[in-house]
Amino acid sequence: MELMRQIWEKAKADKRRIVLPEGEEERNLQAAGKILKNELANVILVGSEKVIREKATSLGVNLEGAEIVDPETSDKTASYANEFYELRKKKGMTLEKADKVVRDPLYYATMMVKLGDADGMVSGAIHTTGDLLRPGLQIIKTAPGMSVVSSTFVMNVPNSQYGESGLLLFADCAVNPCPTAEELASIAISTAETAKALCGIEPKVAMLSFSTMGSAQHELVDKVRKATELAKSMRPDLEIDGELQLDAAIVKKVGDLKAPNSTVAGKANVLVFPDIQAGNIGYKLVQRFANAEAIGPICQGFAKPINDLSRGCSDDDIVNVVAVTAVQAQAQAK
Template identity: 60%
Template sequence: MDLLQDIITRAKANKQRIVLPEGTEERTLRAADKLLADGVASIILIGNKTEISQLAASYGLKNIDLATIVDPLNHEKKEAYADLLFQLRQKKGMTPEKAAVLVENPLYLGCLMIKAGDADGEIAGAQNTTGDVLRPALQIVKTAPGISCVSGAFLMFLKDKSYGDNGLLVFADCAVMPNPTAAELAQIAVSTAQTTRDIVGADPKVAMLSFSTKGSASHEMVDKVVEATRLAKEMAPDLKIDGELQADAAIVDVVAAQKAPGSEIAGKANVLVFPTLEVGNIAYKLVQRLAGAQAVGPILQGIAAPVNDLSRGCSVDDIYKMVAIAANQAIGLKASAK
């Protein structure tokens, strides 16, 4: 996968500080060791230093001493982070006492480090549920400006290079929002375009998918996609986006010429935005299994800094790739903020 290597190369060239809250988990430690050996990112592990050192030795890991290790129970910024959490959440009922307890939770600590400017992104989920990973992210890091919903994109690497961007398509939302409104769907489209720029380095061409192409069917579900397309254009006037389009019209030139003549996106899309979570989730799994595509994700988007959720069945390689992806997200966010 040349693109994955490009992602890793870009991360190496501009090292970001990525925090791994599950610092005593075996796959996380093995991934951290490889990331540190390869110089992909500056790794922050949350956990007891003695325990991490003993585990690293037992696994035969040689590079863990290059990581920054933060003990959630005892570190120099513990009081400052607890105060930050109290300040952020006091209107929601947070007390200094509750903050003092929560700051010892590695998932809360990781997000507080990001909020305080001491880390650039986080990867977790090998041991924790998506809800547990997202909750502190939304409470502390919060959503990006102009965005109110978090969504999940997948990079789909296809064997057939004639589709998308040399065989790469970005699918969303496949992970978070069950039935987005038109406004939320527009946000998902804009967020996925940003993900495509930051991680893939490609010019996003966004297709808003439906079972209708340009009025070929009439239904309230089609109306939602049409409205979402209009709203996305308002949010990002320079964005290359079109809809509503059927999937074949979005990615096949011949079909596009018949169904959507004159569209600058139809037949050329590299970003596919699905109308609901069930459609997106089913689609990515079918493409993965039937077309033999490699699916990388979910990449969480819409958060003000990269916080990505792993499957609890993830591999060491999955964690390695997601750290490189989070690093690219952080680089892109910093560039767009300038």
């Protein structure tokens, strides 16, 4: 857990305001108590203050220092509704409907992030990924230059020589089923930025395929090749190369043989998979076979940090994702 310890230290050094829209849920309350105790972030809980206080007391959770906001009574609900109406009126939104929508805790919390009343949001203990992405895409939208929101897993492989002493980022393993070349390019750039902001490493990005530098010809290879060209043209300051087979990407001897002129081959620490099937299978293989720690999925590509949880998450998982979100917020503020 060395990486999470480092992320905690980063979060503590410059505390950010993280909103938890599932504020009445028990794991969120337990996590909030731990976040406050460890001074990882300034916590904002969305929900009924009476319900939150009563549940916290029954759980023995100390919420001293937490901010609690109830969309039903908040003096900001009306202004949030007006702002949401302005954002969505071309889609048929009315002021009356906007007032109802922003009272939903997920929408309210997303508006908080949009308007700077919170620096980031974490949800998903009792909501699906789609529930999180919908208001995120409607309100926060993608970061400038990014065509898509994606996900990455930080893989920490014990006793491994690959990547950054066993540290690698895998993308996209959870959001985009079949990204286009343009979307793959955006995913590569987003993941490189996550590697720098979250892990403090200089990214070496491999665009993965079943071909290395033209060894095979197929439309699937063409997509990866085009994505590589686009990513390089968009961000010439980043080390991105492809198409590369997995062994050519991470094994120096193979990289030197198959792609001798590449600055990434054999040294990659960021792996961009051609589609979600490959990515999802890949991270789970490494997690199980190599007993690797998999931190994520971490959302990336949003204009402001929003992160998802598994509905099977523990309170400690929520604590860690809040710390990750805080560090992402720090990076975006620079």
